[in-house]
Amino acid sequence: MQEPPPDGGLWNGRKVADWMSNHLECYIHPQRGWEYLRTFEMCLKVPHPVHELQDPVELET
Template sequence: MQLAKHQRRPRLELKNPPHPDNLHALYRDAQDPVERARWHALWLLATGHSIPEVAKTLGYSQRWVRTVVHRYNQGGMEAMTDLRHRNRGKPPLLPPEVQEAFRQALSAPHPRDGLWTIRNAAEWLSERLGRPVDPRRAWSWMKRLGFAPLRPRPRHRGQDPEEGEEFKKNSS
């Protein structure tokens, strides 16, 4: 909608709003947070608050409040519970069956050297997924599944094993 330079936007109002008590009950009973925010906005508008006041109260933009009002006016109460417009995000990197296989693999010793390092985990995931997996991503999945990468205890290259055993005996 194109407006002239000094022309005001037409006032947007709720068409056939239910009683504010009904909107308040819908707002209080909603389990989904997005749906709850929509009902809250409609309830505030039905009780006489302006769009800028509702936006400021709820912490949303005026555009979002206007979108909610438009959706309500076009689709009624069903449009407020319609979640097809929600952004569900990307699917996880690991499908559930690969996650479970990875968990089982991590619980057993690594086939090559017995230790699950981050690099070993990244190679395992790359083989299963058919594409390269960054070691940092493998580390985050290990942590998410409750595992930590294992590293051998550091040893000094020039250490004398006999001297080390003698030290252990004398330090007790």
């Protein structure tokens, strides 16, 4: 899973479960895919949005 998923998007529980199902040749529930992501702390890191009226100088302090 070091590479992007086949559809070019981001990894999610369903995609991980599908990937595992193909490699293990058995059905893996999407919940297991999500748990796998959480176990290895693979979560989307997105910065919090900044309010457009907020002063940029105040953000630095």
